[in-house]
Amino acid sequence: MPGWIAENRDYLFFVLACLTLFGLLETWLRRRTPHGCLPWMAWPALGVLLCSGWFLVENGGQSESRRIQDFMQGVAPTYAQEMTRMGHAGLTLDTPPDDTNYQRMIAATKRWKAVNPVISDVYTFRKIDGVVRLFVSSETDYDRDGKFEGPREQRVPLGKEYPQADENMLRALAGERTFSDEPVHDEWGVWVSAQVPLFDEQGKIEGALGVDYPAEKWIAAISVGRQRMIWLMAVPVLILGFATATTGALRTEVDARRSIEKQLRESEARLRTAIDGIxxxxxxxxxxxxxxxxxxxxxxxxxxxxxxxxxxxxxxxxxxxxxxxxxxxxxxxxxxxxxxxxxxxxxxxxxxxxxxxxxxxxxxxxxxxxxxxxxxxxxxxxxxxxxxxxxxxxxxxTPLAVIEWDTEFRVTAWNPSAERIFGFTAAEMLGKVATPFIVVESAREQVAEVWQSVINRRGGWRNTNENCTKDGRVILCDWYNTPLVDDDGRVIGVASHCEDITQREILEKQLRQTQKIESLGQLAAGVAHEFNNLLTPMLLRLEMLRADREGDPDLLAALRSIEDAIEQAAQLNQRILAVGRRSSGKRELMALNPVVDDTIGLLRHTVDRRIALDMKLAAGLGPLLLDRSQVAQIVVNLTLNARDTLLEKYPTFAGTDWIPRIEVSTTMVQAAAPVEGASYAPFMRACQRLTVSDNGAGMTTEVRSHVFEPFYTTKSPGQGTGLGLAVVWNVVKNLNGWIEIESQPGEGTSFHVYFPVPDAPPPVFLSGPPSPVAAVSSSVGNGLNILLVDDNIFVAETINRLLTREGHNVTYAQNGEEAWELCSDGKDGAFDLIMTDQNMPVMTGVELVRTLRKAGSTVRVVVVSGHLSAELTKELNSLGVNGLLAKPFTQKELMAMVAASVSASREQPRPSAG
Missing domain, CATH: 3.30.450.20 (PAS domain)
Structure with a gap:
């Protein structure tokens, strides 16, 4: 009984109000005349009306609950089919968190929750050894603040035990489609849920999928449905009350007319006047x-x-x-x-x-x-x-802040999204001028101009400016403003929609920097190829000249200096390629030191020569799962940040013995990511630490607390965007690392970037430039018929001359298409070896090899290039090329490659492109 009263207290309150109303009407009629009262049918009619109203109210609440139940039981089977299609049956308790199918399922559940924001969570579960365990349960933004903060919003580990499993979950695992209309309490909140079974490819039940809906919204929806019916019931009750009261009054008047004729006529006149006004x-x-x-x-x-x-x-x-x-x-x-x-x-x-x-x-x-x-x-x-x-x-x-202002810029409406974005509640902002609270000092003049434009209907409909929050953060917001105009054409206020685009601006900045580095990498690859085409004949002709003038020691010494310069140019060319290499968008197993070394080697040419740039890279560091371009971006941003602070300090100490210095170092350490407010000891693990230190001006505690915030900068206006270190923070976080700062005002600053060492790194294929060719006697295979393919005449003439001097017969083709014409229709048997450049017009080297293999040719092939990507190297190896020779190369390396190619064992059949 107490439970029924609690569930129907809204309608009981309505019944009490109705009884009170009719009691007041009865009292009024009795006070009006001695025999006045409501008609005897009024109370039974009210009783019938209230009893039938109870069924209407119950039906109103139940219709809302059925609507939500139908929706959840409609989407759950669709999600289950998608999970089955993505291979959910293949998940096991041993499936790693970075499993591709698992990640796809996690991404799918996030997408479903974004498409249907009324859904709290989508998850899958199985019963293993009598225990219900969660399998796919992604991060969930329960607070609807665009972030995944706190333990309850984090991704649930695969296989986590779910002790709150109820009968409906077990029935779903048995093959039924169920709906839990009784709220279930668990560590993530209180929910009502729909569950459907998951089937494997043989049609067997392998698990179940659940869709959660907040119990609070469930109960609120039922309450809204009931209240709607209550308001609807209020109309006939009021009519009944008014009608019965009027009827009672009319009956009293009729009684009065029968007793006194004069009073009858006066009452009739009053009644006529009264009813005419109804x-x-x-x-x-x-x-x-x-x-x-x-x-x-x-x-x-x-x-x-x-x-x-x-x-x-x-x-x-x-x-x-x-x-x-x-x-x-x-x-x-x-x-x-x-x-x-x-x-x-x-x-x-x-x-x-x-x-x-x-x-x-x-x-x-x-x-x-x-x-x-x-x-x-x-x-x-x-x-x-x-x-x-x-x-x-x-x-x-709406996720947008909706704010309304009067003509004096005072807040008149402030929705929940405004509270979330700016941190101020509606109670704190209503009736107040917003400028001191949410507009930064530097943007107030701009905002005032926009406000005047909107009020005067001259523009300002859209504006982007910096704002501040209650906790002091600076954010970037897009504002959409609309003047509110009354029927007389007067502006009586302004309605604004505001979107926090801070995170989007950071990501766009990061994307622009990444695209810039990748663009430089593409440009570098093309320039490097041309440089290598110049360096290759220079180096080969230098060796030919040295062989012809062995008796001239002075000339040989001069040639050695030239050779050293060529080799240094080749090394610089390779370093440019390594730093600007295009990002694949996924991590690879690679060593940290070479990436740092290549990046700093390139930065030495751009950093002010007055600054000492030192490196201390620890030996023996193992490989990490990294993205080369992202690591390069970290090194570039931190180094240039250190450069800027040193240049700001330099004028003060110019002429003293102080030397501006940047030191970049790597080392292996035991460290733990800091956990704010944790009451337990952090977990220590092996990490490789990248440190960028300077002896510049240093930072105060206040600056350190804001240094990674977007748009925060201590530089002069126009000298920085305030996004560089924010981008570094995001990139490091994306690589599963963290960053710490050591700094003292006047002493300098050290940024420590920690990259956790993987406990069990997955097997990956390391690819890179072709390995040096082992020394093989150049006498092997003399008198070979060699087809030389290269569009650079200078390079081709030099290689032709060297091969001819070694006794080989050389046929020259200017591109891959000419070479194919010489080899098509079985004519490739005329050649013992094809030596082709990769980057050529009309038909590239790899296209020529594909064409040869597709035609069934087994001719030996050596590919020469100034730059081969990992993907291209892998494809050439799969096509069965006999060697990869990197430009520039020496005469000894060339002859060794020719000898090794013609003497290599060919026991295994060569794969074809078809």
Missing amino acids: PFDVWVMDLTNRYVLTNASSRENWGECVGKGLADLGLTPEALKMWEEKNLRAFAGEVVRSEVFQMVDGESRLLHSIIAPVRVADKVLGIIGLNVDFTERFKAEEALRKSERRFALHVMQ
Whole structure:
């Protein structure tokens, strides 16, 4: 019983209010006249109305619950089919967190929750050894703040035990589709859930999928449905109360007329005046079925009816029969209440009709009727309900801040998203000028100009500026402003929609920097190829000249200096390629030191020569799962940041013995990621630490606390965006690392970047430039027929001359298409070896090899290039090339490659491109 009362307390309150109303009406009638009271049918009618109303209210709540249940049971099977298609049956307790299928399923659940934000969570589970365990359960933004913070919003580990499993979950695992309408409490909150079974490819049940809906919203929806019905019930109750009160008053007047004729005439006059003022139809009919009294509203709608009967009103046969039946029931002593649609002046109207007998001394002398036109009210209430629902959905649930201002820039409306973005509650902001609270000092003049433009309707509809939050953070926001204009054309306020685009700006900055590095990498690859085409013949002809002039020691010494310069140029060329290498978008197993060394080697040419740039790279560091371009981006941003602080300090110490210095170092350490507010000892693990230190101005504690915030900068205006270190923070976090700062004002700053060493790194294929060719006697294979393919005449002539001097017969083709013409139709048998450049017009080297293998050719092939990517190297190896020779190369390396290629074992059949 207490539970039923708690569930229906809203309707019980309504019943109490109705009883109170009728009690007040009864009291009023009794005080008005000694014998005044409500008609005896009023209380039974009220009882019937309230009892039937209870069923309406119950149905209103149940319809809302059924709507949510139908929605959840509709989407759950669709999600289950998607999980089955993605291979959910293949997941096991040993599936690693970075498993591709697992990650796809995690991403799918995030996408479903983004598409259907009313859903709290989508997850899968299985029963293993009698224990229900969660399998796919992604990060969930329960707080709807765009972040995944706190333990309850983090991804649930695969295989985590779920002790709150109820009967519905077990039934879903048995193959049933279930819905839990009783809220379930667990460590993530309180939910109602829909569960469906998951099947493997053989149609067997391998698990189940659940969809959670917040119990709080479930209960709130049921409450809204019930309250809607309660408000609907209030209308007939009020009509009944008013009608019965009016009827009681009329009966009192009739009694008074029978006793005193004078009072009768005065009462009749007062009654006529009163009913004429009633905004709905009131009429009285005598025992002859003739109208004896109508009010102004009735005369306006039906014309003058006094002295006429129903048949004289021009009603349709159906309407005439209906009203005659109701009147007969009233003449019989019944109070007849009904809602009917009646044509009035050619328009269908909704009328609430009450017809009651007029009694004197328990004798029926006539009937009185009231027709209350509910049409406009019904339409208005329905339109209002729809409008309020749309407005609530927009204002209360939109992720944008919706703020309204008066003409003095005072806040008049402040929605929940505004509270989330700026940190101030509506109570704190309503009625206040917003500038001191949410506008940074540097943007106030701009905001004032925009405000004046909007108020004066000259523009300013969209604006982007920096804002500040309650906790002091600076954010970047997009504002969409609309002046509110009344019927007279006056601006009475402004409505603004605001979006926090801080994170988007950081990601766009990071993307721009990544694209810049990748663009430089593509440019570097092309330039490097041309440099290598120049360096290759220079180096080879230098060796030929040295072989021809072995007896001239002075010349040989000079040639050695030239050779050293060529080798240094080749090394610089390779370093440019390594630093600017295009990012694949995924991590590879690689050593940290070479990436740092290549990046710093390139930066030495851009950093001010007054700054000492030192490196201390620890030996023996193992490989890590990294993205080369992201690591290079970290080194570049931290080094240039150190350069800027040193250049700011330099004028103060110019002429002293202070030397500006940047030191970049790596080392192996035991460290743990800091956990703010943790009451337990952090987990220590092996990490490789990258440190960028400077002896510049250092930082105060205040600066250190804000240094990674977007748009925060201590540089002069125009000298920085304030996004460099924020980008570094995001990149390090993306690589599963963390960053720490050591700094003292006046002493310098050290940024420590920690990269955790993987416990069990996955096997990957390391690829890179072709390995040096082992020394093989150049006498092997003399007199070979070699097809040389290269579009650079200078390179081709030099290689041709060297091969000819070694006794080989060389045929030259300027590109891959010419080479294919010489080899097609089985003519490749004329050549013992094809030596082709990779980067050529018309047909590249790899395209030539593909064409040869597709035609079934087994001719030996050596590919020469100044730059081969890992993907291209892997493809050439799969096509069965006999060697990869990197430009520039020496005469010894060239001859060794030719000898090694023709003498290599060919026991295994060569794969083809087809």
